[in-house]
Amino acid sequence: MLDHYRINVSDIVIGEPLPWDVYDESKRLLLSKGHVIATERQFDELAKRGLFIDGSAADRSRDRKCEDHSAKQAHPSALRIINLAHKRLERLLFNLTNETDTQEKVLDIARSIAQAIDINPDISLGCVLLNQQAHNYTIRHCLDTAVLTAIVARGMQKDPDETLVMMAAALTMNIGMLRQHDELQARSEPLSERELESIRQHPQQAANILMQCGINDPAWLSYVLLHHENEDGSGYPLGKSVGEIGTNAKIVSLADRYCAAVSNRRYRKPLLPQSAMRDVFLGAGKPSDPTLAAYFIREIGSYPPGTFVRLQNGEIGVVTRKGKTVTTPVVHALIGPRGAPLAFPIQRDTGKDLFAIKETLGGEQAVLRFSLQQLWGEEAAL
Structure with missing residues (x-):
């Protein structure tokens, strides 16, 4: 190795292959190019031993970063921002008790999600259905809920700062059972009474943890505490009822339920979007807040972006954006009427009889098999 160039910990991304061989200060090879650092512990151990690469690799890396940075600046990607927000949120929440300035860090992640929605709300909403395999359920669900919360709050013309706090509450609502969440999702046998009690108390536990971390915004804490309450008094942990649950808390709660319903779980298949909407607002046959139901339907639609559909002409495709009505979205067909993949996605207006949606x-x-970039272009580039 002719040169010895130190890199920063920020140059390494957990979960992604190393772009170069990494050496310690004595020029001993630590990890080979392509190795994936999978955990925070591996990352910390590597950082202690020193991070060096050879000079030629550093030059190529700098050139590539400049090119990538220029491209990303020219074509900001909602998908890329959302994926990065997930990694930031995962690292923050799992290390929350060791963090400083927690409130601002969570709000900053919420701002980045808001930026993704500004770039393209359809991609941001489409990620709820189409980006499920990219991340683990526990953190992704909180981020999905924040996206949905923001879209509905914007549709209701909520104040931007108020919306940001609602998003922050969605991002942190499950820290009371963060480490148990994935484990419980994998269970096939009935939960014990102790486990059920842990679930019932996790909103209160989350609010307590947030206060310990210096978060003192009463609205934020309230939304977290109330995100599993029901208007009929059947929710938890406090059994609140009509008149005791504010509109903003209900938005976070309903977004949480909808995102959970459309997500794939180990113990059940996801509900189709229309079924999820019915389940959220007409659960047990009892209507829930008709005003909020109208806003959710208007902003999300009967066929939200990311929904797979079959058209009247036999084509199969994916909803990519709203149409003139909530039942006539724009679809990009990917499979032709005879079952053969199309050479490229073809945009269809489902308001026309030939391309009307036959079924979800x-x-x-x-x-x-497709990438989000095929559907939405550079705004959905990885």
């Missing part, structure tokens, strides 16, 4: 499909029925 689950992901396992659609059997489609």
Whole structure:
């Protein structure tokens, strides 16, 4: 190695392959190019031993970063921002008790999600259905809920700062059972009474943890505490009822339920979007807040971006944006009427009889292979 160039910890991304060989200060090889650092512990151990690469690799890396940075500046990607927000949120929440300035860090992640929505709300909403395999359920669910919360709050013309606090509450609502969440999702047998009690108390536990971390915004804490309360008094942990749950808390709660319903779980298949909407607002046959239901339907639609559909002409495609009505979205067809993949996505207006939506499909029925960039272009680039 002719040269010895130190890199920063920020140059390494957990979960992504190393772009170069990494050496310690004595020029001993630590990790080879392509190795994936999977955990925070591995990352910390590597940082202690020193991070060096050879000079030629450093030059190529700098050139590539300049090119990538220029491209990303020219074409900001909502998908890229959302994926980065997930990594930031995961690292923050799992290390929350060791962090400083927690409130501002969470708000900054919420701002980045708001930026993704500004770039393209359809991509941001589409990620709820189409980006599920990219991240683990626990953190992704909180981020999805924040996206949905923001979109509905914007549709209601909520104050931007008020909306940001609602998003922050969605991002932190499950820290009371963060480490147990994935484990409980994997269970096939009934939960014990102790586990059920832990679930019932996690909103209160989350609010307590946030206060310990210096978060003192009463609205934020209230939304977290109330995100599992129901208007009929059947919720938890406080059993609140009509008149005791504010509109903003209900938005976070309903967004949470909808995102959970459309997510794939180890113990059940996801509900189709229309079924999820019915389940959220007409659960047990009892209507819930008709005003909020109208806003959710208007902003999300009967066929939200990311929904797989079969058209009247037999084509199968993916909803990519709203249409003239909530039942006539724009669809990009990916499979032709005879079942053969199309050479490229073809945009269809489902307001026309030939391309009207015949049925909604689950992901396992659609059997489609595509990237989000194929549907939305550079704004959905990785």
